[in-house]
Each structure stands twice: as structure tokens, then as C-alpha cells.
Amino acid sequence: MIDKIYSDALASLQDVQDGATILIGGFGGAGMPHTLIDALIAQGARDLTVVSNNAGNGTTGLAALLAAGRVRKIVCSFPRQADSFVFDELYRSKKIELELVPQGNLVERIRAGGAGIGAFFTPTGYGTALAEGKETREIDGRNYVLEYPIRGDFALIKAEQSDRWGNLTYRMTARNFGPIMASAAKTTVAQVAEVLPLGALNPENVVTPGIFVDRVVKIEGQDGAGR
Amino acid sequence: MIDKIYSDALASLQDVQDGATILIGGFGGAGMPHTLIDALIAQGARDLTVVSNNAGNGTTGLAALLAAGRVRKIVCSFPRQADSFVFDELYRSKKIELELVPQGNLVERIRAGGAGIGAFFTPTGYGTALAEGKETREIDGRNYVLEYPIRGDFALIKAEQSDRWGNLTYRMTARNFGPIMASAAKTTVAQVAEVLPLGALNPENVVTPGIFVDRVVKIEGQDGAGR
């Protein structure tokens, strides 16, 4: 029998190794898996590479993971924000490495990782500093940059509903990177607000099929953004 | 005001030019837009290039378009079927050109067309006759073939529900190529079983956002597969 439900967030992350690459969902606070990130902090893995759109907001979630000194490198599109002071300080003191990626290339690289695509030519960033040193090519009169896939050892995402097969739905803009990151990690862990019996989700409305999800943690109460 | 609803299938295809590339949804009969194809036959455009998974079944739908002598070339993954006799005859008598594409490369090429990707390296087909003459590359120890986007002048697809903004839902496996083809054509026309007032579709459950749809034709009664 397939049962991906974990009762405990920490138990769902016991096997995260030092040096692992972790894809972390969320756009700002929406979709950020706070409970899983807190569990990752408690779990203790270090020297992590984190792939996430932002570099943390305030002092919770991803910012707390950064503040705990667990992250060696971050791959993201928009680190600088009004409340990104934790990252700002680490970056200025050269305690964290930054790979800045245009947002559309970031999600497309993660998608390529999940979809088995070896590399792709994207027009985004061509001729800019973020394409420096990268292979380029003119195709059909347009210029492109060659970008490579991103894959994670773990993906930590936040969804709304799940069943024991790991089928997921999301809530409004908290969906953002969740479905794509789920496809691109060896182990995908989703925190959800609700676990439903098998068959309760409308098969037309499942956003992330369970094949992309390995573990599901039901969280209690409010967690970060939303409701 | 945005109102993409057409009362008449023929009116929705008046501007199809001779020589156009037409993406046609469907996997076998499921998702095949019979009403739109019949309208295309009535409209009269010739010398078409058709991109579709199969090359027609029986004597209706895509097979009827082929039988009418309107198609110069077909790009597809699985032309030969038990009931593909219309295509078989045209192919054997060299009256139609065939570009055979592995199914996953077919959908990924159409996706690339819709997503602005210039080309991509796929592992599918590497070392086979279907990759002959194509650029290849070893990336991270694995071999890939470079494939280019497919875009259509028109996409004809079958969906289930729509609103006047062109947001679409589908029915079971009739979804297949619909959402991807919708993104890759200059003009996307969807035939639907039901048109709902704006706001009636759950915003979480829209499968194809209206941005990818230009025209919607409400069909009456049963049309091909399904119910």
C-alpha cells in the first residue's frame, strides 16, 4: 500500500545529508513551507545549496535557515527585498555564495531537471551580465543562451490538500514553484493543510500528480502566509 | 470587452490561409475537435501542414481532412493504426509527406514553441533513425538530440468548458495535447461543450488560461468521442 503521509515534519527530513541541494518553494511568503524549513533547521544538515526564488524574508522560514548558517550557496532570482536583511548581511560579509538567475530561466531550469531535458536555449538574459561566459546561438534570427537543468536532492514545498498517494492541490498564488520543484528532486516533501481520503480529490483538479511527491506532512494551524 | 465566443465554427476559421500550419488536438478520438475539422474542410484551405499525434482514424475528423486532399504534410508520432487506412493510402501513393516524431519530442517541441524556447536537448530518440542528421551532444554523461520548436498558424482543440475570456477545462484523457497546442499557435480555436458565465469556473481549476485561447466555439450535441 502506498502511504506517503508523515505525521512529523522532522521525521520526513531525517535523511537530508550535509551538502545537499534543496529546492524550496515559495514566492515571498506565499507557498513558503515554513514548517518543513523549521524541521530542516532542527535536523541540522549543513553546507546546503538552496534553490528558491527569493533569499528569505524577515527572520522566519528561509531567512531563519540562512541565519542558522546552514546554507553555503543560494540560487535565486530576487534576493534583494525590503526585508532580506539576513541574506544581505551574509552576502556582504561573503558568507554565502549567490547564483543569480532570471526568474523564468530559474523555473525553466528546474522544469528541465524534472522533465529529463539536457539543456535548452532561452532568449532570456541574452546579451546581459547574467549570460556572461555562457554558450549562445542564433536560431531563426533570434539570439539565445544555453541553460542547464537544476535538480535537487530534496524539494520542500507547501500545498493545500493531499491524499495518501501524494496528489496535491494548491491555494492561489502559493502554487508558484511547487508543481515544478516537485518534479525535479530525488525526494519531494510537501507540507499540506489537509489530508483527504483517496478519491476525494477531483481527478480533473489535481495539480501535482502523486508521482512527483514522496512524502506529505500534515501541518496544524496557520503556517506563514495565507488565511 | 473581451468576448471570444463564436456562434459558428466556420466563422471561427474564415482566415485560415492556404499553406497554413494547423495544430490539431486529440489522441485517437479523445480530444479530437471534429466540429472544427469539419469546418476547416468546408472552409477550403489547402496545402496544409498538420501537426497531430495520429494521422486520423476511420473516415471522420482528421481522416476526412486528409481524404479531402487538403494536407500536404503531417507531423505526427503514431500514424499507423488499425483504422488509419485513409492516411495509409495517401502515404503509400506518396500524396502526403510524413515527419515522424517521437511523441514526447512532439509535445515538447510544441511546448517550446509556446514557451519561447529556441531549441532543447532531449534524450529521446538519440542513436535512432529518427535522430539521423540531427545535432547531438553529450551532457553530464548522457547523450541528447537537439530539437526545435513547432508553432502553428492555428491550433484546433477540443475542451469541455469555457467562459468568454477563453479559460478552458477538459474532460478526462481528452485533455492530452490541448493545453500545449493552445500555447503554440498564432490563433487558437477551441470547441467546447459548455460556455459558462465569467467567474463560474473555479480559478484553481482552469487548465488553460484564456491568454492562450483566441476563439471559442460552442458545439451542440455529441461530437466524436466522450459521453
Place this chain on the structure above:
Amino acid sequence: MSYTKWTRQQMAQRIADDIPDGAVVNIGIGMPEMVANCLPPEKEILLHSENGILGMGPRPEPGQEDGDLINAGKQPVTLLQGGCFFDHSTSFSMMRGGHIDIAILGAFQVAENGDIANWSTGKPDAIPAVGGAMDLAVGAKRVFVMMEHLTKNGQSKIVSQCSYPLTGLGCVTRVYTDLAVLDVTPQGFSVVEMVEGLSLEELERLSGVTLHA
């Protein structure tokens, strides 16, 4: 002869008036956000937000904010009837794939060849952040830039060549400043409109680039 610069409100209204009924528009963070408040109610214009919204509505009433319903600037928004949600892959397919009719971006500089610089000042201590700007620059059918014509120090942001790090090459179609509306053409900037009382010669002098009438 003297002239009065357009206010931001006037600039935003000028842009809004140029958006056709039915257009899908992505409005960038910062000054362009004012355009959303100027959209004429008789037109149905669909706002796209990179984080997965088509049919974005205005800021909710106080107390009605939902942390799961935010825009690209992470501010609370609403969803219109007929709007929908989708993931980032779909959202950036819309942007990169040429499905957005108009992107309205702020900028540090726009060059006469249509290059835009809007994501980094290139200062060594700056913390860079690019977000979806490069995707919009490269992918939107038309790129409108809304910015002041001159920096605080009086330097023109309309330039012959960008000195700041580029966001996109040759992609800007029209620039709305507080002094003029300029089209980017194969011949360079072409003046569509100027504030009353400003001469082409004076605008050209302020801009430091050749302007076509």
C-alpha cells in the same frame, strides 16, 4: 518659453489610455504600479502577475488581505471574476513565449536602439536582484517604459547607449517620461508627444541624443 513636467499621475493616465481593450498587460514593480489605478473602466484589460495570476484585481479592502494572494511585488491583491491561477512554469511561458501584449517596466536607462537597463546599478556593493524583468523585456509583444526623463542629478535616462547592466536588448517599443512620449524606431527615438511649452531642441539638449520629430 516655460513648461511643466507631467505628474506621475498624468504619465500613468497617458499609458493607460494607450492600452487597447482586451490587452493582457504585465505591470512592473514601482512607478508602473500607478497605471493599474488609471485603467478606464470601459475597457476590459487583463493584468498578468508573474507569480501566477491572470485577471489580477486591485488591492483588497483593509482586513481582507490574504497572504496567498499577492502580486509580483508581494503586495496583497484580489482576483477578478474570470481570473485564474497557475504555476511559475506556465506563467513564464506566457512571458517568454510572447503571450503578454504589453509589459510596463521602470528603468534606469533606455537606449536609442531599444536596450533597457533596469535591474542593477552595477555598483560593487549592490545586492543584485533580477526577478522576471529579463523575461518580460525579451518576451512581451510591446515593452513600455515609464520613468522620469532625468535623474536627480539631471542626467538623461534616455541615452545613446546604456551604461548600466542591461536587462534586455532592443526590446523597448515606447518610453513614457515626465517630459515626453518617445517611440523606439529603427532610426532611434521618435517624439510622439512632449509636455506643453517644451521644444524639440530643448528636449534633445536635455536628452543628449538625437530625437526625431
Place this chain on the structure above:
Amino acid sequence: MSYTKWTRQQMAQRIADDIPDGAVVNIGIGMPEMVANCLPPEKEILLHSENGILGMGPRPEPGQEDGDLINAGKQPVTLLQGGCFFDHSTSFSMMRGGHIDIAILGAFQVAENGDIANWSTGKPDAIPAVGGAMDLAVGAKRVFVMMEHLTKNGQSKIVSQCSYPLTGLGCVTRVYTDLAVLDVTPQGFSVVEMVEGLSLEELERLSGVTLHA
């Protein structure tokens, strides 16, 4: 010594027994379809269909068929509780991206290096069709082949090198024939099991390739 070939039913059962609980399996068109009927009820095995189903169920009762609910072979199927639908892009991301645990394919030939030929006989008058076979070959974590050991003319379908057009290179992990179960190893074919009464020497003679015990 004499031997009796396994029946297709026995072959299918042997494969079904090798599928672990919880596996996601794609079953190819043709002979492999029999495996679906042999899956042990005590295991929860998820069937994937390339046209957009995860959690595919058996053929419906007569009269309950729905033309919108079909499998890769265009035959009517059902959906299990917990199953779901998705588009072709997602479906082939599952296949190409390594998310399918096991693909069970028919074949014309399998070579000792794991190459498989199953989509074309290469005859000049044949109408080619490939479908999703190349994606499954290249993408599934394990590729099982189910086929008769010999052609009707007595030629081995286990070969040192495929003579038919290839579907995928070096991708087959295990072959189930009516005579034996063979693993593809870096050293070539390794015999896991043979029909009772068949010697390794005889199997090797029939196969025309070196077999390891």
C-alpha cells in the same frame, strides 16, 4: 530432456510478481497488456498511461465505456480512486524525466548491450509509427521487455546486435521470454531463470549469443 515453453499468462504473472508494491508502471501496447490482469491485489501498483492518466484502472463493464477515457492503445479504461488526469507535456515529463519506475515493452529484438528495437521492421513499404516507445525506453528507471524468445521462423529475438531500427540504446534491464528471464548486465545477458528442462547450453544455442549463468 524436453521442456515446455511458458504461456503468455505465465510470463505475465512472472513479470507481475517482480513489480514491487507502490511502483509506477507503464504497460506498453500488445503482449504486455496481459500484465495488467495479473497484478496481485495485495500490492498497490499505479499504472501510468502516456495519454494522461496516473492510476489507470481496468477495462469498464460493457456499456460503461467512455470515448474520453482511453489508454495508450485507444482502448476504453477506467480510473482508480486516487487517479488523476494531466496533459501530454506533464505525462512525457514523467516518462522522459525518470519518474516511471518500470516500463514493460514488447520488442522485435533486444541486444546484449541493452539496445531495444520495437517500433519498426525497417521494411521499405512499412508505415512507421513510434508513439511514446522511445520516451519510455530512454526515461523509465527500469525497462522490462516481454516477448517470445524466437520469431515464427525460429530466429532469436535475443541478439548480439539489433538489426531492426533501434528504439533506445542500452536501456533494457530485464527480458522476459517464453523460455527464460534474462538480466542485461555490463557483461551481457545473465540468465535469471529458465523453463524447466531447458539447459543453459540449449538456450545459448537457440539464442545465438553468449549467456551468463
